[in-house]
Amino acid sequence: MKRIFNFSPGPSVLPLPVLERAAAEMTDANGSGQSVMEMSHRSKDYKPIIEKTEALLRELMGIPAAYKVLFLQGGASLQFSMVPLNLAAGEKPGESRGAAYIETGIWAKKAAEEGAKYAKVRVIAGSKDRNYTYIPEAPAPDPDDAYYHITLNNTIVGTRWPKLPETASVPLIADISSCILSEPLDVSKFGILYAGAQKNLGPAGTTVVIIREDLIGHAPAWTPALLRYDIHAAEASMYNTPPCYSIYIIGLVLEWLKDLGGIPAITKMNQEKAGLFYDYLESSKLFRSPVDKNFRSLMNIPFVCQVDDAEKKAELEGRFVKEAAAAGLVNLAGHRLVGGMRASIYNAMPIEGVKALINFMDQFEKGSK
C-alpha cells in the first residue's frame, strides 16, 4: 500500500492508525457483531461511543462544565445561520439585535452575509484592503450587541488571530473549523465555538458546537426545531439521528491525539512543521508567503511563485501543482478565489509529508531556473 501526502484543506488527511482501527472494526465493532454504521443511535452499543467522544473532547480542550457540547449537521456553514438565529433574531422582523463581525477572509465574509438575514450585522473591521493577508485591530463592540464573531483561523488565506479581541461582556463567537485542537485555546473566553469536523476532527458530516449554557434558549418561537440550540442541548444531540459514524471516527481521532500527548504535544509538532515550511519559504528565491509574518496560520500555508510576468507565473504554478501530484504530494492548488498554492498541514499530516514537500519545492526551484 502506498499512501500519498494529502495537503487538502478539507476533507483532509486522517491519522493512519485511526483508519486502520476503523477498518479492523468495520464489520464487528467492540464485539457487537455489527458495524458502527449499522447501529441504532439510541442503542446500548452506540451510546458509549458518543459519550466517550464528548468526554475526550472535553478533556483535551479543557471545556468547562458550564458549556454544552453538541454534535450537529449542516457543516460550519449552518452555524453562520444558527448563531444569529439563536442569539440575535427577534420575534418580529425589525426586532433583531446587533452583532459585530470581523471580516478576515472569505468564510468570515460569508458568516457576516448570512448573519445579516437574522441580526443587525455590523462589520466593524476587516482586511479585504490587502487581500486578507493580515488580521486587523479589533474594535470594541457596542455593549448591546448580541455577540462578536471572528474566524480564528482563515483556511483560504492562511491567517490566524495572534490574540483574542477584548469584547467585555459581549459573547465572543469563533469559527474554529480549521484550527480546533491544533494549539491551546481558553474555551472560557468564548460564548460559542464551532467547527466542521472535516479538518482536524474526522470525516465530513459532523459540526461540533461548544456553547455556554446561558446562551441557550434565546431563539424566537418561529425558529425551525432543527436550528435551535435548546432542542439539541435538551436531547443531547439526539433530537434526530446524529451523524453516528462521523462521531465514532472523531472519537478515534481524539483517542489518537490523547495518546500522542494531547494539546501540548500536538502544538509542538504543529509549530515544528509550520516552522520548517515558513523557514523554507523565507529562504526560497522562487516561492514566497503572501501573509504578514505576525498572522501566519499553523494549519494552512498559502504560497506563490515570485514571478512578475502574470502568464509565466500562472504557467509555473500550474506545472508545480501537476508535478507535485505526480510525485504523491496532492491537493496543493490554492483556493479557486485566490489562486497560487496552499499546503494544509493539519494535525494528522506527518512531519515527513512537510519535509517531502519542501524537498520537492527545492528540486522544482532548481529545475525552474
Ligand SMILES: Cc1ncc(COP(=O)(O)O)c(C=O)c1O
Ligand atoms: C473557516 C471555515 N469556516 C467555514 C467553512 C465551511 O464549512 P462547511 O463546508 O463545513 O460548511 C470552512 C470550510 O472549509 C472553513 O474553512
